[in-house]
Amino acid sequence: MSKFIFIVDDSRTVRASVEYTLKKSGYIVETAVDGKDGLQKLEQLQKEGKRPAMIISDINMPNLDGIGFIKEVKKKPQFKFVPVLVLTTESQDKKKMEGKQAGAAGWLVKPFQPDQLIGVVKKFVR
Amino acid sequence: MSEDMIATFLEETMENLEVLEEGFIELEKSPEDKEWIDSVFRAMHTIKGGAGLMGFEAISEIAHQLENVLDQVRDGSSAYTDDVATAMFQGYDLLKKMVAEGDLDGKNVQEKKEALNSIIRDLSLGVDLDNNIPPFLDKSGEKVKFYKLELKFQQDIFETGTDPLMLIYELEEVGELLQVFSKTEMVPELRELDPHQFHLSWTIFLKSHEDVEALKNVFIFVLDENDIEIIDITENAHEWFKGDRGTKELLLTNGTLTSEYMDDALEKLKAIGMELEKAGILKLKAEKEDRESDKVKTNLKSSNSSNTIRVETEKLENILNHLAELLIAQSRVKSLVTIGVQNGKKEQQQREIVNAFEEVDKIIRIVQEEVMNTSMIPIGATFMRFQRMVRDLALEKGKEIELVLNGKETDLDKKVIEQITDPLKHLVRNAVDHGIELPEERVAKGKPRNGKIQLNAFHQEGSIVIEIIDDGKGIDEEAVYQRALQKGIISADEPITSEEINLLLFRPGFSTAKTVTDISGRGVGLDVVMTNIKNLRGAVNVYSEKDQGTTIKIKLPLTLAIIDGMMVRIGEERFIVPLNFILEFIKAEKEQVLKVEGRETIIHLRNEYVPYSSLHKILNVNTDIKKPTDGILIIVKNNERKMAVLVDEILGQEQVVIKSIKENMEQTEGIAGATILGDGNVALILDIPTLFNVSTKLNEKVTYGK
Numbered sequence: 001m002s003k004f005i006f007i008v009d010d011s012r013t014v015r016a017s018v019e020y021t022l023k024k025s026g027y028i029v030e031t032a033v034d035g036k037d038g039l040q041k042l043e044q045l046q047k048e049g050k051r052p053a054m055i056i057s058d059i060n061m062p063n064l065d066g067i068g069f070i071k072e073v074k075k076k077p078q079f080k081f082v083p084v085l086v087l088t089t090e091s092q093d094k095k096k097m098e099g100k101q102a103g104a105a106g107w108l109v110k111p112f113q114p115d116q117l118i119g120v121v122k123k124f125v126r
Numbered sequence: 127m128s129e130d131m132i133a134t135f136l137e138e139t140m141e142n143l144e145v146l147e148e149g150f151i152e153l154e155k156s157p158e159d160k161e162w163i164d165s166v167f168r169a170m171h172t173i174k175g176g177a178g179l180m181g182f183e184a185i186s187e188i189a190h191q192l193e194n195v196l197d198q199v200r201d202g203s204s205a206y207t208d209d210v211a212t213a214m215f216q217g218y219d220l221l222k223k224m225v226a227e228g229d230l231d232g233k234n235v236q237e238k239k240e241a242l243n244s245i246i247r248d249l250s251l252g253v254d255l256d257n258n259i260p261p262f263l264d265k266s267g268e269k270v271k272f273y274k275l276e277l278k279f280q281q282d283i284f285e286t287g288t289d290p291l292m293l294i295y296e297l298e299e300v301g302e303l304l305q306v307f308s309k310t311e312m313v314p315e316l317r318e319l320d321p322h323q324f325h326l327s328w329t330i331f332l333k334s335h336e337d338v339e340a341l342k343n344v345f346i347f348v349l350d351e352n353d354i355e356i357i358d359i360t361e362n363a364h365e366w367f368k369g370d371r372g373t374k375e376l377l378l379t380n381g382t383l384t385s386e387y388m389d390d391a392l393e394k395l396k397a398i399g400m401e402l403e404k405a406g407i408l409k410l411k412a413e414k415e416d417r418e419s420d421k422v423k424t425n426l427k428s429s430n431s432s433n434t435i436r437v438e439t440e441k442l443e444n445i446l447n448h449l450a451e452l453l454i455a456q457s458r459v460k461s462l463v464t465i466g467v468q469n470g471k472k473e474q475q476q477r478e479i480v481n482a483f484e485e486v487d488k489i490i491r492i493v494q495e496e497v498m499n500t501s502m503i504p505i506g507a508t509f510m511r512f513q514r515m516v517r518d519l520a521l522e523k524g525k526e527i528e529l530v531l532n533g534k535e536t537d538l539d540k541k542v543i544e545q546i547t548d549p550l551k552h553l554v555r556n557a558v559d560h561g562i563e564l565p566e567e568r569v570a571k572g573k574p575r576n577g578k579i580q581l582n583a584f585h586q587e588g589s590i591v592i593e594i595i596d597d598g599k600g601i602d603e604e605a606v607y608q609r610a611l612q613k614g615i616i617s618a619d620e621p622i623t624s625e626e627i628n629l630l631l632f633r634p635g636f637s638t639a640k641t642v643t644d645i646s647g648r649g650v651g652l653d654v655v656m657t658n659i660k661n662l663r664g665a666v667n668v669y670s671e672k673d674q675g676t677t678i679k680i681k682l683p684l685t686l687a688i689i690d691g692m693m694v695r696i697g698e699e700r701f702i703v704p705l706n707f708i709l710e711f712i713k714a715e716k717e718q719v720l721k722v723e724g725r726e727t728i729i730h731l732r733n734e735y736v737p738y739s740s741l742h743k744i745l746n747v748n749t750d751i752k753k754p755t756d757g758i759l760i761i762v763k764n765n766e767r768k769m770a771v772l773v774d775e776i777l778g779q780e781q782v783v784i785k786s787i788k789e790n791m792e793q794t795e796g797i798a799g800a801t802i803l804g805d806g807n808v809a810l811i812l813d814i815p816t817l818f819n820v821s822t823k824l825n826e827k828v829t830y831g832k
Binding site (some may be wrong): 054074080081082083084100103104105106120122123124125126 | 287
């Protein structure tokens, strides 16, 4: 299975840290800055014949938020089975469930330690 | 646990195994023989108790199962069938093998043990094979837990992007997958198969150091929608990994597997079980126990020669010195005798010979005492054994008990110690079980929370006294009396003192315990205690006061081999009366002999009345001296009771060696044994305590003053 992971987050810091952590563990990473950007990039990837093994998405984002983004992803047959991990904050317990309902496979609460991230990613991608 | 204790346990167990062997053989011939059933039951009971005390749970467990079967035979709820006999012999072989090979944890006999279990199960006597399994520990000493996981996922799990296989991979990181059973029965035929749907379910056996929460964490994203079951099976892991019928039942009743996969599953589980056992994990024991059993192994060599005693070299040197003196004295006698009569100094020479003999006599006594002294060992080691028992037991019962040991240095004959250990064990156990109250109860009574049990040993008047004193609730005399009535041990019109009521506890078939515990409570305890103590020529006294506690006093002879006795004559027979029972001798005057209600004869002795018993009648000896005034009356005393017995003549004090007559004839009431006299004749040694009982039975006219 490919070790390609797609990250969608509007915070540069989060993107950078997640990207850094994953790359250090040998994953290949692509990023997008919000839901809309995410969908566009996915389309682009599809044309290149690439499919991420996993998507990590923030929830609160401008343009298209995480929930909307996931719903859209799950509509696309070629991405339907890609696990999506949502990043939430503790105050957003509701969002966690919303994300799951939208089709997320799991969640990770911010702030998180690098090994927590890797631990969760490993549930889906090896 | 000291090596001494282990050696003692092994010795005792070997003895009991001999009893078992003989008993099982006898029972094959006559399965209805109650006495043999009783004695094998007791032997098994003792093995179980001892093993429990020493922490040899494998042995204790086997003995416990066999004992339960025997118990049912004993109470008549099942017969001693051939199947029972088979189980017994197998159990015996197993125990013997374990003890003989020092395999006290049963490491090498696991299969045989299981075989025995299933035989006992097949007896279907309703014997419970409950096992108390301590926590499993692996080599590093970390707690190991066993889990069974049932994983059933929603068919559309793939749509969330979750791959269940990943979860199993992840499980591998938190523990060791012992076995994964994939169940494929829900997978449709190929042409109907939707590859986007998931149809497998799994049963996983996992070994892990982690707790359930950590395992749940693996499934954190799928717990809600899927059927994930994580069961901690640590407690009965051995059942799961035995791979026998029991495992099969577990698998079926838990809906874990259908019978289709059963054989394969059982094989696999059994293999795991054996693997775990080899790794010393399912061995049920901690590292500590391993060391303990190693010790047993090294210790076994010395216990095979169990009849050895350690003697201080100084003691041996003294004996040798005295033997040298003896040889000198003997040669002096010899020369005096062989020189022959010289110059008519016959009288002087005879006096010299007598003097020389007296010297020999004196030295022989010294040597005798010294030799006997070598077999005396302090009771301390025996007392120490109870520390752990009391601690464990108190813990189990939720009681707070302090055990105080006094007189640990008191020396006793090795044989006496060996035989008294078991009775003491029973009594101490009883004190914990039935004596000491629960802490709350004690506080409510205004007593300190901590119960106290005292074990005292000391010398008294040529005897050893061992006391077991507890500050518990005391003996409920009324309950004991009622129960004795109900059990038909006594009759309602029999007058009885409170001390005698307490002693009823020691009668066969008496037990007030409501529950059956490891040692006490089966109603075999106290009568065995009494029998053992009597065999040692000892006596038991019980003093009890409500809410103040109970004192049990055991009086034992210093040694078993030799007693100081008074030789008496009745008719043409000579008897030995043990000196420690004799109070005085009197020549009764006519006015001292009285009749009560015209029937019972009593002797008026200064300011008290002593019951009279005609010894010749009890012993069935012909004599001309039949009236109390004709011969000499010996006033004997047992505990607080006195009795006057009539003999023809007092012949003098003798130190005699007791020879058991049990082997050659049935135990005769009133006779403790025999001794060979200087002239080669045999004299019987009277058993005073039983004479008290015998005379009551034999002669209704004799009662004892209360």
